[in-house]
Amino acid sequence: MSQSTPPLSSQAEIFAYTEVEAASIATLAKGSRDFLHASHPETRRRDLERALKKSVALELHGCTLAEYYRLKRIPRGLRVHLRPTIFSQNLEYCKKFEGILNKCSYQAP
Structure with a gap:
């Protein structure tokens, strides 16, 4: 049993879809692409913490200024x-x- 060797070519065979075939395959994909733009939960948590911290700081600052006004004092700043x-x-x-x-x-x- 002798096997013949295939002829050697200068280029290897490459499989690829044409642009039209690739476009038709891509249109078959259903669903929302919003997940690509959604931020990571850790990032959202940090943003929420930052917003809450800022809110508390502003509320405390308002209370402090109101107390200064009530006492007729000049704030340190x-x-x-x-x-x-x-x-x-x-x-x-x-x-x-x-x-x-x-x-x-x-x-x-």
């Missing part, structure tokens, strides 16, 4: 300690500058 850059050596000008800032800080809304 509004106590401005600016110094003039022009005429900084002139003590009279610096005192007037500070007086204007204090007036703005202590004026009732």
